[in-house]
Every structure is written in C-alpha cells, then in structure tokens.
Amino acid sequence: MAKFDNALQVFRLLDKSNCRMCGEKTCLAFAGAVFTGRRKLQECPTVSREHLAKYGSAAERAAPPAQDPADDLFEAFSRELAGLDLQQAASRTGGVYNAPLLTVKVLGKDFSVDNHANFYTDIHINHWVTAPFLNYVIKSRGVAPTGEWVPMRELAGGAERYPLFRKRAEEAMQRIADVYPELFDDLVHLFSGKQITSPYDSDISVVLPVFPLVPFLICYWKPDEGMESSLKVFFDRSLDWNLDSETAFTLGAGLAQMFEKLALRHGYVPK
Numbered sequence: 001m002a003k004f005d006n007a008l009q010v011f012r013l014l015d016k017s018n019c020r021m022c023g024e025k026t027c028l029a030f031a032g033a034v035f036t037g038r039r040k041l042q043e044c045p046t047v048s049r050e051h052l053a054k055y056g057s058a059a060e061r062a063a064p065p066a067q068d069p070a071d072d073l074f075e076a077f078s079r080e081l082a083g084l085d086l087q088q089a090a091s092r093t094g095g096v097y098n099a100p101l102l103t104v105k106v107l108g109k110d111f112s113v114d115n116h117a118n119f120y121t122d123i124h125i126n127h128w129v130t131a132p133f134l135n136y137v138i139k140s141r142g143v144a145p146t147g148e149w150v151p152m153r154e155l156a157g158g159a160e161r162y163p164l165f166r167k168r169a170e171e172a173m174q175r176i177a178d179v180y181p182e183l184f185d186d187l188v189h190l191f192s193g194k195q196i197t198s199p200y201d202s203d204i205s206v207v208l209p210v211f212p213l214v215p216f217l218i219c220y221w222k223p224d225e226g227m228e229s230s231l232k233v234f235f236d237r238s239l240d241w242n243l244d245s246e247t248a249f250t251l252g253a254g255l256a257q258m259f260e261k262l263a264l265r266h267g268y269v270p271k
C-alpha cells in the first residue's frame, strides 16, 4: 500500500467540492487531517475505489485513535442556536415549540433540538442532515412554497454548483433508480414523499418534504427506445429565502448516499 508524502498528494485524490460531508470545512482541511493521521481517506465518500485500494489501508495504518473532527460550521451554527428564540423559530420553520425543544419534521420524521444543539430523534443522525437542519432553523424566513419548481442552476449561487450537483446528486440518484425500481415507493412510504403529476412529463415525480418549507421534487424518466434514463432534482423557488444553494447541494448529495444504502440493503448494486 502506498503512503502519502504530503497533504497535497491526498488533496489530488479529492473532488475539491468542499461539500463538508466528511465533517471538515474544506477538502484541503480534510487532506491535511488525513496526512497527519487524524482522519481516514475512506471518510470522504467521493474517493474512488481505485484510490482507496491504493491508499486506504496506508491511511488507516497511519491513523492514531479516532477523534471527532472539529466542525467549524456546526460549531458556528451551535453558537448561533444558543441565543435563538426557539418559539419564534417554530413559527418561521413550520415547527412546534415545546420547551425546551423545537421540533421540525425532517423527511416527515420528528427532529428536535434544544438551545445547546442536543438532538432528539428516532432517525439516524447524519452529518449531512444536522448542519443543514441548524441552518434552516436559524435562517429560514418562513416563506411558504410557491409551487414554482426550479433547477439548482436557477437558485442564487446555484449555477456554479450545478455541474457538481449533477454528478453527486442527480447522476448518483439516477444510477440507483435504474437498478432499484422500488426506490420511489420507498421515498413515499419511508420518507413521506408524495407522487405528483409531473410538471415536466417525467415517468415518475415525487415531492420529498426535506424540511417543512423545503420540498425537493425528484423527476425520473425511464430508459426508452434506445434513450438513456434521466433524473433531475428541482427546488421550490422559495428555497433562496429558507435555505441556500450550498446547503441544498449538501442535502442532495446526502440523499443520494442514503438512497444508495437503501438499494444495497435490498441487494441492488448501483452501476
């Protein structure tokens, strides 16, 4: 197994999206943490199998006992949460306040938080959910969905994020939908999704209530007469007021990972 000579060598293996799904603020910070042995290369979900085969064990061998990564973003949100009026936040977010907890539905399930960023929920707590959740609680302006669906590139700051979003969210979901036909039933039954008549003439369209005021619309076109399948994610126009395109990117990529785990659990292996 190859070893790293410097952090730049690690950095070259990353997709440089700064998506924060590893818990670090930037890919560069992650690369430094891998080089010094604080993190493992395999904790970045985008590193290719080929690179993991070459460097994965070397990174593991170099690692001292695992530590929780410092997450600047999460800490910044936690500090803001400490001074937040959760009762007022409930009315902005479509949540419910029952002292000391604010409860907001995430994918249809109760997700509660107090002013000290302690979470109470029955669903698995993933990093890709907690930071976006806090961002939503702190920043949502309470704008009701408009019913107008727009692609990532039409959100503020979304155009520059779209190429990576296409790869990390839409194409990843598409590969899963191609091999795991029950995916859309799962979205309806497990995550309170709702099938709707497609505004874009897709074969399947499901609205996922990621947060109460932040629905995602997932549209899937099946392969047809030599044409490949396609999958697109749309956002309600109000997203710019209740969240931001960077957080929507994190949520989309996180959902794709969650769908992949679902498919694998059912014995399907995405191509």
Ligand code: SF4
Binding pocket: 014, 015, 016, 017, 018, 019, 020, 021, 022, 023, 024, 025, 026, 027, 028, 030, 031, 043, 044, 045, 046
């Ligand atoms: S998870 Fe995202 S931020 Fe972290 S190293 Fe990988 S691509 Fe970069």
